[in-house]
Amino acid sequence: MPATATLPRTLTAPAMSEVRTRFADYLELTKPKIAMMALVTVAVGYFLGAAPSANIAVLLHTLIGAGLVAAGGSALNHWLERRADSQMHRTLNRPLPGGRMRPAEVFSFGVTLAIVGVVYLLVAVPHSSAAIAAAATGFLYVAVYTPLKRVTAWNTVVGAIPGALPPVIGWCAARGTISADAVCLFAILFVWQLPHFYSIAFLHRTDYARGGMKMLPCVERPDGFWTGVASVATAALLLAVGLTPFFFGSARWLFLVGSALLGVWFLARTVRFAKLRNDRTARSVLRGSLVYLAGVMALLVIDWMLPRYLG
CATH class of the missing domain: 1.20.120 (Four Helix Bundle (Hemerythrin (Met), subunit A))
Known part of the structure; x- marks a missing residue:
């Protein structure tokens, strides 16, 4: 009796759609547009600080570490603002208010990215001040600015501090001092x-x-x-x-x-x-x-x- 051919197991169309949705949700948690803008200023800060002898490897390590910290902070922002997001039309379909992810999952994702990003900067970038600046950026954004948005209109001024630190991260990666x-x-x-x-x-x-x-x-x-x-x-x-x-x-x-x-x-x-x-x-x-x-x-x-x- 001839052997029956075994077809390779492949994901069905619904399964592939679910994978794409999950990936899109994780990507949305990182707020990629904001992260990209911040990383551009990190790069500018690095090149200006390193001139005339930039090290592309150091720059890439800096961008990776700072990007991870930014992504982690954004995910934690989603976690902290999940109730407010469920009441605003433009945020109703975010992963948490949309019911596609659980708060613990988002919290773990954000904390992991932020910690890995800071540790990466400590290990991969010559100057530890870059990691310190990145950690300060993440802390101020998540623990100070985000809660203040529900307390006082001065939150915009306070939030401008972590928003202005990315080029300092790049500068510190290049020089180690401010x-x-x-x-x-x-x-x-x-x-x-x-x-x-x-x-x-x-x-x-x-x-x-x-x-x-x-x-x-x-x-x-x-x-x-x-x-x-x-x-x-x-x-x-x-x-x-x-x-x-x-x-x-x-x-x-x-x-x-x-x-x-x-x-x-x-x-x-x-x-x-x-x-x-x-x-x-x-x-x-x-x-x-x-x-x-x-x-x-x-x-x-x-x-x-x-x-x-x-x-």
């Missing part, structure tokens, strides 16, 4: 986040209020007057802070002129938002903030970093 140049990078990222997140909070003010988040547009006058004022004030401060690399000798005239033009252009968008205060002008501020940040980072690379590497 200098005035690193402080300039931190200051630019810190102030930039304020008008950036005020615009996001204004666009999602109804949802944030539904979830119990004490964002500025949710706790002030219904017409958003103080959000407009805060946006203009912080954009004006950003215009000034954006020039500090030149005055500290970190950048030259190209950066000064370019940064000033970008700062004035962005300030004009916030002034328009303060006058009209609607979703269209708020979205203009949001998009303008992204253009400003990309422009300033590019100017730093062109005006500061490239001459050191090419000269």
Whole structure:
């Protein structure tokens, strides 16, 4: 009697779909878009700090470690905000409020990533200060900023601290110490986040209020007057802070002129938002903030970093 051929076991279509869904859920927990933006500033901080002798291996190790810490912090943010997410329309389908993952699973995932990321930086990067900066970033984001979102509108200012630390992680990986140049990078990222997140909070003010988040547009006058004022004030401060690399000798005239033009252009968008205060002008501020940040980072690379590497 001939032997019966045995077909290789393969996943059925429903099983493959479940695998893809699980992968997508784990990926969503890490907030990849935010993580990628942060890692770009880590890389800029490293290249500026290492110029003119960057070590690509050290950079890659730094990005891996910082990326793991960022991913872990984002997962823990999902865990902490699962109840608020279940009340907001834009977050209803996240893995936890959507019922596709259990809180313990998300908590374990986040803690594991964060710890592995810090340990990886300690082992793979020559300067331990990079791991310390990454650990501080994760701790402030998860344990301080996230809970404050339900307590006070000042959470945006506090949250800007961990949001501004990624380039410092890169700088520390390159040099091991913090200098005035690193402080300039931190200051630019810190102030930039304020008008950036005020615009996001204004666009999602109804949802944030539904979830119990004490964002500025949710706790002030219904017409958003103080959000407009805060946006203009912080954009004006950003215009000034954006020039500090030149005055500290970190950048030259190209950066000064370019940064000033970008700062004035962005300030004009916030002034328009303060006058009209609607979703269209708020979205203009949001998009303008992204253009400003990309422009300033590019100017730093062109005006500061490239001459050191090419000269």
